[in-house]
Amino acid sequence: MIWLAWKMLTGDRAKFLGIVFGVAFGSVLIAQQSSIFVGLMRRTSSQIIDITSADIWVMDKRQQNIDEIRPMPENRLYQVRGVDGVAWAVRLFKGNVRAKTSEGNFRQAIMVGIDDASLTGAPPLMTRGAVEDLRRPDGVIVDEDGYRVLFPNQPIELGRTLDMNDRRAIVVGTCKSTPPFQTFPIIYTRYSQAVHYIPRERNTLSFVLVKAQAGQSVAELCRRIAQQTNLLAMSWVDFLMFNIQYYLENTGIPINFGITVTLGFIVGGAIAGQTFYLFTLENLKHFGSLKAMGVDNWRLIGMVIFQALTVGLMGFGIGLGLAATFFEVTERSGQGDLRGMFIPWQIVAITATAVTFIVLAASLASLRKVLFLEPAAVFK
Amino acid sequence: MIGPAEQFAATLAPPVPRAQAAVHCRGVTKFFGADETKVTALAGVDVDIPYGELALLVGPSGCGKTTLISIVAGLLDATAGEVEVLGANLDTLRGSKLVRFRSANIGFVFQQYNLLPALTAEENVAVPLLVRGEPRAQAVRKGAEMLAEVGLGDRRKSRPSHLSGGQQQRVAIARALVGEPRLLVCDEPTAALDARSGQNVMQLIKRIAVKSDRAVIVVTHDSRVYAYGDRVISMSDGKIERVEQPLAATA
Ligand SMILES: Nc1ncnc2c1ncn2[C@@H]1O[C@H](COP(=O)(O)OP(=O)(O)O)[C@@H](O)[C@H]1O
Ligand SMILES: [Mg+2]
Numbered sequence: 001m002i003w004l005a006w007k008m009l010t011g012d013r014a015k016f017l018g019i020v021f022g023v024a025f026g027s028v029l030i031a032q033q034s035s036i037f038v039g040l041m042r043r044t045s046s047q048i049i050d051i052t053s054a055d056i057w058v059m060d061k062r063q064q065n066i067d068e069i070r071p072m073p074e075n076r077l078y079q080v081r082g083v084d085g086v087a088w089a090v091r092l093f094k095g096n097v098r099a100k101t102s103e104g105n106f107r108q109a110i111m112v113g114i115d116d117a118s119l120t121g122a123p124p125l126m127t128r129g130a131v132e133d134l135r136r137p138d139g140v141i142v143d144e145d146g147y148r149v150l151f152p153n154q155p156i157e158l159g160r161t162l163d164m165n166d167r168r169a170i171v172v173g174t175c176k177s178t179p180p181f182q183t184f185p186i187i188y189t190r191y192s193q194a195v196h197y198i199p200r201e202r203n204t205l206s207f208v209l210v211k212a213q214a215g216q217s218v219a220e221l222c223r224r225i226a227q228q229t230n231l232l233a234m235s236w237v238d239f240l241m242f243n244i245q246y247y248l249e250n251t252g253i254p255i256n257f258g259i260t261v262t263l264g265f266i267v268g269g270a271i272a273g274q275t276f277y278l279f280t281l282e283n284l285k286h287f288g289s290l291k292a293m294g295v296d297n298w299r300l301i302g303m304v305i306f307q308a309l310t311v312g313l314m315g316f317g318i319g320l321g322l323a324a325t326f327f328e329v330t331e332r333s334g335q336g337d338l339r340g341m342f343i344p345w346q347i348v349a350i351t352a353t354a355v356t357f358i359v360l361a362a363s364l365a366s367l368r369k370v371l372f373l374e375p376a377a378v379f380k
Numbered sequence: 381m382i383g384p385a386e387q388f389a390a391t392l393a394p395p396v397p398r399a400q401a402a403v404h405c406r407g408v409t410k411f412f413g414a415d416e417t418k419v420t421a422l423a424g425v426d427v428d429i430p431y432g433e434l435a436l437l438v439g440p441s442g443c444g445k446t447t448l449i450s451i452v453a454g455l456l457d458a459t460a461g462e463v464e465v466l467g468a469n470l471d472t473l474r475g476s477k478l479v480r481f482r483s484a485n486i487g488f489v490f491q492q493y494n495l496l497p498a499l500t501a502e503e504n505v506a507v508p509l510l511v512r513g514e515p516r517a518q519a520v521r522k523g524a525e526m527l528a529e530v531g532l533g534d535r536r537k538s539r540p541s542h543l544s545g546g547q548q549q550r551v552a553i554a555r556a557l558v559g560e561p562r563l564l565v566c567d568e569p570t571a572a573l574d575a576r577s578g579q580n581v582m583q584l585i586k587r588i589a590v591k592s593d594r595a596v597i598v599v600t601h602d603s604r605v606y607a608y609g610d611r612v613i614s615m616s617d618g619k620i621e622r623v624e625q626p627l628a629a630t631a
Contacts (some may be wrong), residue, residue, distance in 0.1 A: 003516060004496075004507070011498020289494040292455055294483020294511050296476055376450035378490060379567045 001295070005303035008283060009310060015279065022275030023315020023355060024322065026268030031323040031343055031351040033264035037257045039341035044247040046178035047094060047112060047186075048240050051121045054209035055218050057239045058089075058225055061232045065246040066239075067181075069095055071203035072231070079229045080208045085216040086225075090115035092207040093194040099187065100163040101150050109146065109185040111164075113194025120209055123188055129158055129173025134190055139172035146185020147174055162187075164197040181247075265354060272355060273362035276311055280304060280366030287370045288378040297371050304370065308363035309356075316355045320348060390624035393611050396428035401464075402563055402595030403429040403452050408461035410447050410618075421447040423618035425461070429611070431562075432592040434585065436609035437599045444618040445599045446567055452597070453565045454482050466562050483511055487556030489566035493548040495540040501551045502527055502536040508559040526554040529588055546577030553584060564589050566598045570605055582608040 010016045042049060048057070048066055058080050060070035080089045093113030100106050114121035114134075122131040123141055133139050140162065147156055154160075162169045169189065177186050189197065195204045210233070212221045218235045225233035234242055248254045280287075287300055320343070327341050398404070410422040421444045429435045429452075437445050450456035451463060454470055463470045466485055473481050487508070495504045505523035510516065524536045530550040532543075540548050549569055556564055566585065570578030582598075582605045589596050590610075598609070606612055607626050614621040 001510065004499075004510060007498045007503075008496065011496070285492075285494060286496055289488070289490065290507070290511070292453070292482065292488050293508050294479050296479045374456065376446075376456040378455070378488070378494065379446045379450060 001299050001303055002306055004290075005306045006310070008286065008303075009279075009307045019275045019279055019311050020314045020318065023272040023311055023359060024318035026270075026272035026358065027316045027319025027351055027355050028322045028326075029264035029268035030261075030354050031320055031347055032326055033257075033261045034347050034350065035323065035327065035343045036341060037253075037261050038344055038347060040181070040253060040257065041244050041247065043179055043181040045240050045243045046180045047110070048236065048243060049178045050124050051092075051209065052124075052236065053120055053211070054090075054236065055212045056210035056222055056225065056233055056235055058208040058210060058229070058231050058233045059206070061230065063232060064250075065243050066094065069206045071201060072205045072208075073203050074205055076205060076229065076231065077208050080210060080225060080231070083221070083225050083228050085213050085221045087211040087213040087216075088118070089208050089210045090118055090120045091191045091205055092121050092209050093191050093204055094206045095194075095198055096184075097164050097187065097197050099150060099169075099185070102161055103151075105150075107150055107185065108182075109150070109187050110180055110182075111194055111197060112186060112188045113191040114188060115209075116190045116192050119190075121188075123175035123177055123186075125176040127174045127176055128156065131173070133172035134188065136170070136172055138168055138170045138193070139189065140169040140193075141173040141175050141188040142171050143177040143186045144174050145179065145183070146187070147171070149183075149185050165199060167196050169197065269354070269358040272312075272315065273358045273365075276308060276359055277362040277366050280307075280363060281369065284366075284369055284373065285378070288373050291370075291373065292378045300370050301367060304363045304367050305360070308359045312355050312359040315359075316352055319355075320351065389627040390612060391627065393623045393625040396430045398428075400430040400432075401428040402431045402466055403427070403597070404462070404464040405448075405452070406462040408448070408451060408463060409459045410444070410451065410456070411459045420618055422451070422458070422461075425615075425618070425620055427613060427620050427623070429595050429597060429613075431595050432590065433610040434590050434596045434598065434608060435611045435613060436606060437597055437613050437615065438601060438603075438606065439615035439621070441601065443615045445601075445615055447618075448615070449565050449567060449597055449599055453486050453488070453563070454478050483508065484559075485562050487559065487561035487564040489549070489552050489556045489564070489569045491568040491571050493540070493545075493552045493572075495548055495551055495555075497540050500537050500539060501532060501543065504540065504551055505554045505558050507555060512559065522558055523554070526558040527551065529557075530554045530584060544577070545573050546580055549573060549577070549581050550584060553581070553589070557589060562594050564594060564596045566596070568599055568601070570600060570602055575604060578602060578605060 045066065060072050063070050077089060077091055080086065095111050097109050097111045098106050099109045112121060119131055119134060127144055134141060142150065150162065151160060156174060158171055160171045180186060212218050222233040222235060225231065324343055327343065405425050405427045408422055408425040412419040412421055425448060439445055451458045452465060468481065502520050502523040505526050506519035509519035509522060527533055527536045530553055532547060532550055535543060535547065570581050573581060585596065585598065586608050609626060612624045612626060
């Protein structure tokens with residue numbers, strides 16, 4: 001009977017391909033749209049994502065996200081260091097700077113100032129130079145994509161200079177970073193230097209990064225830091241979520257993208273479901289004759305489910321392949337808007353679930369017709 | 381309504397002895413719908429159809445022919461009445477038992493052939509055997525043999541779309557007979573065919589389907605094929621009007 005189901009499904013090549021591509025197209029829409037959405041959300045938190053060595057982020061209580069910084073006085077660092085269970089605590093500066101390139105262009109950039117001693121918070125992946133080079137006077141590391149923004153149409157090479165707040169900076173390394181939400185270059189430097197690259201401010205401490213002592217519960221330590229310092233302390237994951245939550249609640253991204261993703265689901269689902277539904281309906285007559293010839297409902301269900309799963313699996317595979325190719329091509333083309341976007345496994349799972357659900361729903365909808373088909377209808 | 385005498389000369393048929401009746405119906409009634417929309421499709425049908433004969437069920441459109449064979453073939457429940465088929469009381473066969481009974485005993489031929497377009501002729505013929513659970517290779521081999529019997533041995537690899545209507549109906553007849561059913565039910569098998577192919581199909585049924593241990597029922601309103609019947613059962617308004625034997629057949 002499985003053989004029969006397979007034959008019925010594939011007998012008409014054109015129709016079969018039509019169904020599979022219907023499902024594939026649906027999968028592409030779902031996977032691609034939700035990946036872009038997730039990618040954008042990741043971007044809002046890219047600097048959090050890239051700093052994984054600390055367990056806890058400590059910041060001003062009024063801080064709502066990673067971008068609008070409420071600087072803290074320096075002594076906060078020492079207060080945090082004094083909390084029980086803290087293995088180490090270091091400064092982190094994050095802010096926006098205006099960088100003037102050697103050509104005289106001004107560019108907005110994100111500045112990350114990391115602890116002078118430990119270099120905690122350094123870029124995750126160096127492509128040229130080494131993190132240690134930051135110790136050199138005026139040394140900065142620039143992310144590769146940012147480099148192209150700062151020095152357009154020039155080969156990437158170390159030693160180029162930038163000017164920020166009338167102070168010179170030398171590019172001593174390039175790195176790969178998770179692309180930020182505003183596609184600004186990211187400039188890494190030491191904390192002590194960072195404060196000179198920005199206009200003078202009273203307070204400059206953006207975050208305190210904390211490592212918990214071995215065996216110390218991170219959640220418990222967060223509570224203790226908050227209690228003793230009156231600051232906001234969150235685990236890495238919580239801060240990531242906190243930040244994403246902020247963007248979800250306070251920007252148009254969720255609405256706009258929510259609509260796009262929903263449309264992806266609906267349109268993709270409709271196409272995938274519809275093509276399969278029509279296929280079963282077209283075969284209703286044949287299911288009827290099989291019923292008359294003594295195929296019971298269970299076996300018919302088995303046949304339709306087998307067909308649905310076959311189509312679902314093939315369409316899903318092709319769709320996912322296409323979506324992945326899309327991101328691969330945009331990545332290779334160096335097109336900045338979709339840089340660093342990929343399909344996380346969760347979306348693979350969600351797409352698989354959605355496609356299975358859609359195709360099964362479509363086949364159940366059409367099965368209803370098959371199951372309640374009076375066998376006598378074969379004579380109609 | 382049966383055709384006028386110049387087309388078809390017949391005498392009333394003698395009653396079928398109880399022991400020879402493959403199908404035995406008494407007071408079979410069928411209503412569709414309820415209340416205002418209630419349709420009486422069968423209004424008390426008494427009929428016996430013997431083994432070893434080709435019985436034609438004739439009558440105007442809407443008189444209940446299809447309803448009657450659907451009930452006899454176990455595809456539809458009668459509202460009331462007694463239906464005994466091949467010695468089994470259909471009332472006592474339910475669900476999967478009835479499905480198995482159909483698959484083991486009844487062959488079907490439809491007006492629109494209902495062949496699976498994706499399968500070759502021999503594979504189509506093999507379907508009832510596959511339904512019964514026979515291994516595919518064996519089923520297809522038997523299918524090919526059966527196709528040879530209906531004169532399509534050379535077309536066994538053809539898809540239905542490459543066969544004429546008459547050929548497709550012959551494939552369908554092979555499919556209906558491959559499982560050696562004891563009851564063959566055909567609903568208007570010639571209605572979609574031209575006169576000549578229709579005659580061929582009737583000749584084929586007469587030649588290979590009729591056997592001493594099998595009953596064959598052919599529904600038709602095509603008066604040109606009445607002469608093929610051993611017994612012509614005329615229906616009108618949900619009732620049996622008369623049962624006749626064509627003179628040619630008895631002569
Ligand atoms: N499923 C059904 N629902 C309602 N009425 C039906 C149904 N099937 C048949 N009928 C009615 O029952 C009567 C007999 O139909 P049918 O057995 O198909 O006649 P025939 O095959 O002789 O043309 C007709 O009036 C038809 O409209
Ligand atoms: Mg009819």
